[in-house]
Amino acid sequence: MSEIRDELDPPYEVLEPAEYTGPVLFNSPHSGSTYPRAFLSASRLDIGTLRRSEDSFVDELIGGVVRQGFPLMHAHFPRCFVDVNREPYELDPRMFEGRLPSFANTRSMRVAGGLGTVARVVGDAQEIYDQRIPVDDALRRIESLYKPYHRSLRRLFTKLHRDFGAAVLVDCHSMPSTAGHRDERPRPEFVLGDRYGTSCVGAVSEVVEQTLRSLGYSVSRNKPYAGGFITEHYGNPAAGLHAIQLEINRALYMDERRYERSRHFNALAADLETLATRLGEIPLEELRPYRAAAE
Numbered sequence: 001m002s003e004i005r006d007e008l009d010p011p012y013e014v015l016e017p018a019e020y021t022g023p024v025l026f027n028s029p030h031s032g033s034t035y036p037r038a039f040l041s042a043s044r045l046d047i048g049t050l051r052r053s054e055d056s057f058v059d060e061l062i063g064g065v066v067r068q069g070f071p072l073m074h075a076h077f078p079r080c081f082v083d084v085n086r087e088p089y090e091l092d093p094r095m096f097e098g099r100l101p102s103f104a105n106t107r108s109m110r111v112a113g114g115l116g117t118v119a120r121v122v123g124d125a126q127e128i129y130d131q132r133i134p135v136d137d138a139l140r141r142i143e144s145l146y147k148p149y150h151r152s153l154r155r156l157f158t159k160l161h162r163d164f165g166a167a168v169l170v171d172c173h174s175m176p177s178t179a180g181h182r183d184e185r186p187r188p189e190f191v192l193g194d195r196y197g198t199s200c201v202g203a204v205s206e207v208v209e210q211t212l213r214s215l216g217y218s219v220s221r222n223k224p225y226a227g228g229f230i231t232e233h234y235g236n237p238a239a240g241l242h243a244i245q246l247e248i249n250r251a252l253y254m255d256e257r258r259y260e261r262s263r264h265f266n267a268l269a270a271d272l273e274t275l276a277t278r279l280g281e282i283p284l285e286e287l288r289p290y291r292a293a294a295e
Contacts, residue, residue: 007036011145012075014152021069022280023164023287025156026062028172029084029149029230030055032075039081044130045122048259052123053080055174056259058248061269062172065276071156075149080119080128082141084149085171085228090116091138098135117142157234157241166240166287168204168279171230177251188220189252193227193245199235200242203286204279208244211278215271217252240289 012032033054035047043050059074066072075084089104092111095118100106114121118138121127153169160167177186190212194205205221212219227235227245235243250256253265 028074031059096135191247
């Protein structure tokens with residue numbers, strides 16, 4: 001594990017602006033592309049197949065928000081190694097040699113689908129490992145990567161809330177342009193997930209949707225993605241804490257087969273800077289805790 005720590009040093013990155021211009025934080029938890037050598041050796045899949053679960057280049061795509069005065073956090077480790085957009089212990093007992101802790105969630109829908117905190121599959125249910133892996137390996141990934149990531153994310157979010165009286169987390173992801181061979185219908189260019197209106201006030205979702213539509217993009221809300229663990233657990237609108245998930249169609253900015261940026265990459269990155277600016281312009285009284293409305 002010490003070798004893996006060396007390869008993933010640092011395991012994630014926090015980019016802060018010289019001056020904060022608003023209470024908005026951008027996060028890219030699935031764009032990590034540093035695959036530890038020991039993990040590649042243990043996997044039965046080649047790195048090209050493993051990368052199918054990666055939100056390639058999303059951290060770069062939203063990198064310009066820092067220039068606009070907003071912090072950005074992103075992982076260096078890949079989500080198929082450990083997924084920070086899950087509960088800390090969503091684990092499939094069929095994967096591991098040894099006994100899981102009694103508090104592990106072994107029955108969630110994500111575990112059943114092979115996509116727990118330590119994933120069993122990537123892509124179209126392709127098994128990552130050809131044998132069980134030590135349970136201690138999974139627990140070390142959680143202790144050394146998952147928990148520090150969330151401590152830093154929570155610290156940033158809390159800083160914004162303290163400084164502005166409210167905070168908005170934009171959790172950024174990418175999605176394949178189609179759902180797979182069973183359904184070739186093209187997906188929207190963006191999918192917004194606000195947990196059906198429970199993870200943020202309506203002003204946040206409306207600004208994101210209206211800004212993207214005004215820039216010419218097709219937008220869906222909560223279908224097929226309503227927001228994952230981060231959106232659900234960081235969003236608490238009554239306390240002035242707002243979270244929204246942003247899924248970006250990969251066809252907008254990359255060649256999905258070659259894992260290369262397309263010629264449209266820079267234009268989309270500029271549009272996402274515009275989105276960040278618009279979010280930062282939401283009046284703070286619309287974001288602060290609800291108690292003000294009751295007075």
